[in-house]
Amino acid sequence: MSLYLETDAGIFAVQSKKPNRLFRMEKKNHEIEWAKVVSKMFMLVAWLIVGIIILSGLLLNYPYALLTVDKVELAPEQSEAQAAQPQKIETDYFSADFGVSKLGNSMYEESVKYGFALVSETYKYIGPENGDPKMVYTGNNLACKNCHLNSGTKKHSAPYIGVTTRYPNYRGRENKIGSIEERVNGCMERSMNGKKLPTDSKEMRAIVSYMTWLGRNVPSGEKFDGVGFTKVNLPDRAVDLAHGAQVYTEKCVSCHGAEGAGLKNGNGLGYTYPPLWGKDTYNHGAGMNRVITAAQFIKGNMPFGATSENPMLTDEEAYDVAGYIDSKDRPIKSNTDTDYPDLKRKPVSTPYGPWDDEFSAEQHKFGPFKPIMEHYQNQYGIKKTK
Ligand code: HEC
Ligand code: HEC
DSSP states (O other), X not given: OEEEEEETTEEEEEEOSOHHHHHHHHHHHHHHHHHHHHHHHHHHHHHHHHHHHHHHHHHTTHHHHHHOOOOOXXXXXXXXXXXXXXXXXXXXXXXXXXXXXXXXXXXXXXXXXHHHHXXXXXHHHHSTTSSOXXXXXXXXXXXXXXXXXXXXXXXXXXXXXXXXXXXXXXXXXXXXXXXXXXXXXXXXXXXXXXXXXXXXSHHHHHHHHHHHHHTTTSOTTOOOTTSSBOOOOOOSSOOOHHHHHHHHHHHTHHHHOTTSOOEEOTTSXXXXXXXXXXXXXXXXXXXXXXXXXXXXHHHHHTTXXXXXXXXXXXXXXXXXXHHHHHTSOOOOOTTGXXXXXXXXXXXXXXXXXXXXXXXXXXXXXXXXXXXXXXXHHHHHOOOOOO
């Protein structure tokens, strides 16, 4: 008998009189087919895995994430400048056009332009020497942009881009949900050593309009790289003031001066180089008077021209020089004892008491900070980074 078997492997002519021989052939052909199905399925799964890897790589911008080292770490309860953790890197919101001169004359655009002027030349409009006693709100002649560089558009200089989308949010200092206006007034009372701007004042509206306009491309609540300050790995030791003084002399004194008094503008209002200590600068309740915050600001922005991508100081230099400038005298803010109703929320480097721990005032001011951070982690499960 002659029999043809058609399989994927070809056509077989089976010639046999023995039925059990035919049976064996059929069985063998089934095995071949089964092996093909399995291998096809295996290939499919393999391609699926490759596909998933490529797709997730694209979505997470994996290669860029690898290159980005300046990430700020912060505990969730400290939602502030650094609260918007860069988790994934998306659109570069810093490359938009922030030139206010091209804006029109609508009421909103006028407000944005006034807001830009206010943060850039604060002293001229609401400073102690602006000429109109009714309009004096700040206690020093700084400008917001002295710390929020490029008028709030520089990466890792606590930029204003997208800031309005992150408020209202939780504020440890008051232990409540705070608005963007309250946050601005936080800097008014501390960094600017002044008093609150009324929420419905033309000035407050303008500052918030400007911030809103800067973040016009940022989706609500979006987290992106560049927010807050750059990361500094804190040395496992207290600030070395002698080293800080040396760094200051080598890398800061040329602009900020031997007495830290800076250099006034030619017209006498405001500063070309702002003061770092003394009467006309941020008070002792300001964020910049915390060594960790100052070190992070300095690392990403000073000497002038430094960026988080191209810093000019090592972490140790930034830490020691931050301690050095914060060791100097400055205006005293009243009522700081009522800051942080929940003391567990107080940043470890807040230099004034009371604290909810046994560490000395000296250690809260100059470190080492890691033991204090570990204490809060172990005792209360609170992760602190500043
Ligand atoms: C002496 C430096 C300094 C000056 C001047 C200053 N700030 Fe700030 N500002 C800071 C620091 C430091 C932080 C972050 C504080 C922290 O991390 O605790 C901050 C945070 C902020 C935030 C929150 C940012 C965020 O990402 O959540 C806003 C809004 C703000 N400042 C507005 C202003 C305005 C408006 C002015 C001017 C009226 C001003 N600041 C002047 C140092 C300054
Ligand atoms: C080339 C001049 C220059 C050098 C050098 C320089 N700065 Fe500054 N610094 C500036 C300017 C300008 C600003 C204000 C930025 C602005 O308004 O755009 C500033 C702002 C600051 C501020 C925030 C504003 C304030 O008054 O507190 C601090 C803090 C600061 N510098 C610390 C330092 C430290 C520390 C060094 C040395 C490591 C340093 N700077 C070196 C020019 C300089």
